[in-house]
Amino acid sequence: MLQNYLTVAVRNLRVNATYTLLNILGLALGMSGATLIFLFLAHHLSTDRHQPDASRLYRVVLDLHLDEGIVREPGSAYPLSAALGKDYAGVEKTGFLRRMPMVSFSTNTAAGPRRFMEKENVAYADYGYMQLFALNWHSGNAAATMQEPFTVVVSQKLARKYFGTEDVTGQILRLDNAHDLKITGVIRDQQYPSDFFFDAYISLPTIKTIEPTNWQTDFGWISSRNFTFARLAPDTQPQHIEKLIAKNGKKYYADNAPYYRHHLQPLADIHFNENYDGKIRRSILWILAGVGFFLVLVASINFINMATAQAVKRSKEIGVRKALGSSRQQLFWQFNIETLLITLLAAFGSILFTIPLFTPLNNWTHTQAFQAGNLLQMEVLVFALVTILLIVLLAGFYPAVILSGFNPVAALKSKLISRQVGGIGLRRSLVVVQLVIAQIMITGTLVMMLQLDFFRNADLGFDQKGVIRITLPRQTGETVNRQAFRNALLQYPEVKSVTYQYDAPTSDMGFGGSVRFDNRIEWEKFVIKVRFGDADYLKTYQMPLLAGRSFSDRDSVREFVVNEEFMKKLGIRDAQQMIGRSMEDGTSGYKGRIVGVVKSFHLRSLHDATEPCAIYAQPEQYREVAIRLDLSSLTNSISHIRKAWQTHYPGEVFNWEFIEEKIASFYAREEQLTNLIRLFAWVAIVICCLGLYGMISFMVTEKTKEIGIRKVLGASVDSILALFGKELLILTGIAFLLSFPVAWTLMSMWLNHFAYRIDLHWWLIAAGSLLIVPIIILTIGLKVMQAARMNPVNSLASD
Known part of the structure; x- marks a missing residue:
């Protein structure tokens, strides 16, 4: 059978x-x-579902409860990791990770010395972290060596890249051209999706040795690059540990304890929670x-x-x-x-x-x-x-x-x-369903593309076009060399301005904290963000001043430039009233005078509202040089800059990118979604067209004799085309009426996630839906035109 x-x-x-x-x-x-x-x-x-005991693994995140609202922070202070393991019996194991945005490695092999710049794939980790997270070892199990300074574990990919082989245990990597690291193990390349897999793990005692700053001892020094992880005992609830941390808050944060609320974020939530940089x-x-x-x-x-x-x-x-x-x-x-x-x-x-x-x-x-x-x-x-x-x-x-x-x-x-x-009524209904789905997807694609275009072209409060940035080598005693490099760059006519900085005005830089204004006894009820740069920072980014002037970068006097949002938070309307007022920055401990007020600018992406900010000089924090160029001859400009770089930083990696490229990366999630929806919208349209073509082909076959009779009676090609097209256009109109409220609701919900967004107008939804009309006409028109032009004698003679 x-x-x-x-x-x-x-x-x-x-x-x-x-x-x-x-x-x-x-x-x-x-x-x-x-x-x-x-x-x-x-x-x-x-x-990260493959991690051992994933259901009991948590990241410690922080909510800062301020008078103006809650600031959510995925990072934590370094000393918190040790405190958790020491103070709470329900915490079985803790680990600490410090993600690095950029480091350089150099090797000295038989092929000669080589330098490499690594972005976002290097981290400092302690022994506890290596025990909490699963690493598939290729050679050795060197987790224990993470307790020793100047050791590093690398992936197979990095080993091949640096040495041409995966057997590199015992080899030396030079970090930032200043510190030798011994490779104590090689891990297999990433095999499972993970937010915490890195190609190089440097032992945490290394950074404690080369950066002996207060971030290692101060519970209040919170960084978005510092992550504390904890594995709880099987019978311990995370809410219990959260309550104990709050109870001991005064021990960690003294009088500021009420502002700090820690939460244990499940590992399964980290990838998806946008409140904590999911x-x-x-x-x-x-x-x-x-x-x-x-x-x-x-x-x-x-x-x-x-x-x-x-x-x-x-x-x-x-x-x-x-x-x-x-x-x-x-x-x-x-x-x-x-x-x-x-x-x-x-x-x-x-x-x-x-x-x-x-x-x-x-x-x-x-x-x-x-x-x-x-x-x-x-x-x-x-x-x-x-x-x-x-x-x-x-x-x-x-x-x-x-x-x-x-x-x-x-x-x-x-x-x-x-x-x-059930042919006619059923087929009409199903065609309408198809068209509704296609129109919703087309409308969604259009709205997402416009929002993404809005992100790319919005006024950020400064001019990022034509500005490139170069990562500086981490060396001591750089002040003289920096000035010499600046002078060399300014000799080229296409170089308009040069500034040393920690990061661009719009960046993922998270530095910020409390502020005291005009010698007041109390600290302000809001926090400020900070940006570090030299005296040419405002000039390079063409940040418009509302009052005053740019700050100086002299060591003898401390000067600040604040943004318009800072002034508004203080309730001051006239920017001129800010000039000459004193200020103390809780982040750096600096005290000085406000010498300028700039127009408010976006410190982070357009997902977030503008925030109060102070800009000042802090040379020890500079990690980049930003250069404004005349883009009429970019190739020559980069060639000249490279030549000056090789003169002043011989052997260092020359790595540059446009500031615009970095800012564009903030919208990677939206770009991903837009690209995917656009692809699948076209797939849906093609499927609909295939179905409509098949339907029209069948209808034409059924009505072959009718078409012949109509032509004999004088019907034109246009009238025959209208005979078939009118019904489908009516069905398209019905689909539009049904898809409109759905598309409006879905797009409104999506746009509401952004602090700055396009306006959703009815005509925008209509335009998205109407885009399918010419596609339908083209699809059915080819087949109908072929039938309409057929000799009526042949049509009437067909079976």
Whole structure:
């Protein structure tokens, strides 16, 4: 029986090759989109789930309860790690990690000395951290050496990059051209998604030796780069430890204890909680999951539409089968097997579609979620099986019920019409559902693109265009060399200005704290952020002054420039009234005078509101040089700068980037989502077009004689085109009315996550929906024009 089902199914698929191909292509595209989304979701949802005792592992985060609101901080003070292990019996193990934004390594091998600059993939870690987090060792298990200064553990990738081999235990890496580190172990390259995998782990005692600053002893020195982790005992609740920390707050923070509220953030929450710098919101993943389901639904609707449209065409076949004794159950399984065969062919086709997209998608999403090997993972295979069964259920069940239920007498007499098989009303409804989904996705793509464009072109309060930054080597006694390098740069006419800085005005720099204004006894009820730069900082970034002048960078006097938001927090309206007033910065302990007020600027991304800020000189914190260039000859400019760099910093890595590039990276999450939604919106449109083309093809075939008669009676090509196009345009209008409130609600919710956003107007939603109209007209127009231009003699002579 099964062999007979398969034989008949293959024969029917070959006879109706056009519709078979359209169904396979539509289902393959839908399955491809769903598979890609599943890989993306699996990557994010599995982040750090492989860590041992993950359910008992927490990161200690901080909420600063200030009078103006709550400031959430993912980092913590270094001494807190030791205090947790010492003061609380429920804390089984603690670990500390300090993420470094940029370091340089140098090697001296047989090939000669080499220098490397590493960004965001190097961290300092203690012995406890290495015990808490799983590291797959390639050679040795050198975790214990993290208790010793000047040791480092590297990944296989870094070992190959530096030495050309993975067997590098015992080799020496020179850190920042100043300190020798001994490689005590090699870990395997990253195999599982993790937010805390680094290519180099330097022992924490190393930084305690080379940077003996108060961040190591001060509980109030909070940094977004310092992370404290704790593994709790099996019977310990995190809320219990949080209460104990609050109870001991005075011991850690003295009179400031009421401001500090620590929380234990579960490891599973770190990747998704945007309040503490999470990488992606869970809601975004559920949106993408919904998109994947709708892609499969749209493809299944295509199948249902074309299967029911062809029902009349197959009525005699079904009548003969029933007359020869086939039961309804047998016919039901016959048609479901046809659906299964099409779905299996589509599943194979989806693999051909997905693999070429892996590389661009990895680049778009800044992940390694899309790998050919991932397609063979058990969860992906289970997902594929479930998807196939879902499609068979969605796309095959209804047509099988309809087709197997034909009256054999009516079928043999060819008295069945589309209305009798649920054709017209059902197909109209399903086309509307398809168009609603496509229009929502198109509108979402348009709004996201406009918001992303708004981010890129918004006025940040300074001019970042044409400014590059170069990472400075970490060396002592740099003051003289810095001035010489500045003078060398300013000799080139294309160099307009040079400033030394910690970071750009808009950055992820988290320095800030309390402030005391105008010799007041009490500290202000708000905190300020700080930016470090030399006297040319304002000039280089063209930050407009509302009053006063730029600060000086002389050691003999301390001067501050504050922003407009700082003035507003104090309740002062006239910027001139700020000039000459005294100020004490709690971050650095500096006391001095305010000499200038600049227009408020965005310290962080446009996700956040503007904050009060002070800018002043702190040479020991400078890690970059920023250069404003005339961009008319960028190649020559970089060549000149490189030459000056090699003269003053011989052997150091010359690493530069535009400030705009760094600022653009703040919106990586939005760019990821926009790119993904745009891709899948096009997939949905193509699937819809395939379905519409198949429907129009069938309608044209059914109305061939009608078209011939109309042409004989004088109908024009335009009128015949309108005959087919009018109904689809009406259905598009209905879909627009249904999609409008859904798209408006979804886009309003998404935009509400941003402090600065575009305005959502009705015409914006309408424009997104109307973009599909020309696509529909083009899709149906080609087939209808072909039929309308057919010789009426041939049309009337057709069967």
